[in-house]
Amino acid sequence: MKLNQNESPFDLPPEERALLAEELKAVPLNRYPDPEHQALRQSIAASAGAAPDMVVVAAGANALIELLIRWACGPGDQVLTVSPTYHLYGRFASMNRAELIDIPWGPSFVLPVAELLGAVGPRARLLLLCRPNNPTGHLFPAGPVLELAERFPGVVAVDEAYFDFCRDTLAPFVGDAPNLVVVRTMSKAYGAAGLRVGYALAPPAIAGSLRDLQAPYGLGGLTQVTATFLLRRPHIMERHRGAILANRDDLARRLGEVPGATALPSATNFLLVRTDCSADALDRYLRDRRILVRNVRWEDRHIRVSVGTPDEHAELAAAMRAFHGERDAEQGT
Ligand SMILES: Cc1ncc(COP(=O)(O)O)c(C=O)c1O
Numbered sequence: 001m002k003l004n005q006n007e008s009p010f011d012l013p014p015e016e017r018a019l020l021a022e023e024l025k026a027v028p029l030n031r032y033p034d035p036e037h038q039a040l041r042q043s044i045a046a047s048a049g050a051a052p053d054m055v056v057v058a059a060g061a062n063a064l065i066e067l068l069i070r071w072a073c074g075p076g077d078q079v080l081t082v083s084p085t086y087h088l089y090g091r092f093a094s095m096n097r098a099e100l101i102d103i104p105w106g107p108s109f110v111l112p113v114a115e116l117l118g119a120v121g122p123r124a125r126l127l128l129l130c131r132p133n134n135p136t137g138h139l140f141p142a143g144p145v146l147e148l149a150e151r152f153p154g155v156v157a158v159d160e161a162y163f164d165f166c167r168d169t170l171a172p173f174v175g176d177a178p179n180l181v182v183v184r185t186m187s188k189a190y191g192a193a194g195l196r197v198g199y200a201l202a203p204p205a206i207a208g209s210l211r212d213l214q215a216p217y218g219l220g221g222l223t224q225v226t227a228t229f230l231l232r233r234p235h236i237m238e239r240h241r242g243a244i245l246a247n248r249d250d251l252a253r254r255l256g257e258v259p260g261a262t263a264l265p266s267a268t269n270f271l272l273v274r275t276d277c278s279a280d281a282l283d284r285y286l287r288d289r290r291i292l293v294r295n296v297r298w299e300d301r302h303i304r305v306s307v308g309t310p311d312e313h314a315e316l317a318a319a320m321r322a323f324h325g326e327r328d329a330e331q332g333t
Pocket of ligand 1: 184
């Protein structure tokens with residue numbers, strides 16, 4: 001059971017897959033695809049309410065975050081973020097020999113605006129915020145982000161990988177704020193993690209220079225057509241999104257039945273669970289039973305669980321209760 005990567009439990013329904021197969025049949029494999037990704041960028045622009053020249057596409061939000069760091073930072077430059085957050089930011093910074101500066105969340109996961117501004121030095125180039133945040137699942141207000149965009153000397157990038165689950169976005173401010181960039185993905189609510197499509201919305205000048213830094217033909221023709229197909233059928237995403245939100249309540253209810261586990265409120269398709277035991281030990285126990293969750297390695301007291309199906313939630317909760325029972329028996333409590 002795979003509840004560790006915040007994927008969608010729902011794949012494309014068979015009747016839609018048959019329609020997609022028809023469209024894919026018409027894609028020539030012997031010709032290079034559109035290097036400008038025009039049809040896809042137009043579909044994204046229409047769905048995000050932006051202009052096509054503000055859209056940059058790449059093989060997943062990961063590729064866009066790495067691109068942003070590569071574009072903004074030379075060796076030794078700094079990327080600021082608020083942690084705990086998406087664990088790959090550090091990897092993408094070090095790939096570019098940039099330094100990641102981690103500022104901890106304030107009490108109750110408040111955005112630490114003063115601390116972030118206080119950490120700005122001459123080499124600060126990029127502020128990377130995940131909103132809603134992974135792995136905490138919380139949505140922080142937009143106002144302080146806009147305040148930071150005004151006062152931060154570099155680019156402020158907001159990773160909205162989980163935007164579809166909360167519909168709270170900074171996209172309408174992109175362009176008015178000259179240094180604000182939003183990054184999104186089709187891996188979550190669109191159920192297309194295997195497709196590898198993400199996009200950034202950026203002021204046209206920034207979007208143009210990001211595109212200039214990409215190798216040509218970033219996305220293959222089959223990928224471009226599939227992503228456009230999905231964006232033209234938002235009802236599929238809406239249906240799956242609705243089911244995921246309902247399943248999130250089911251997961252919270254199931255976890256509520258596990259002694260010692262507290263699921264935090266979430267604006268995403270996953271729940272952060274605080275445990276009263278070692279998260280390492282719990283993760284190992286679940287893994288031995290072929291249940292994959294994410295050990296977020298935070299105080300050894302947190303696991304992150306993706307929203308799955310009610311059957312999966314019941315099995316997970318039963319395993320967590322069994323772990324708790326065995327631990328209590330060992331401790332003689
Ligand atoms: C916050 C965040 N950003 C980016 C990504 C990666 O998205 P993609 O699959 O589009 O590369 C993830 C995936 O889990 C994520 O949680």
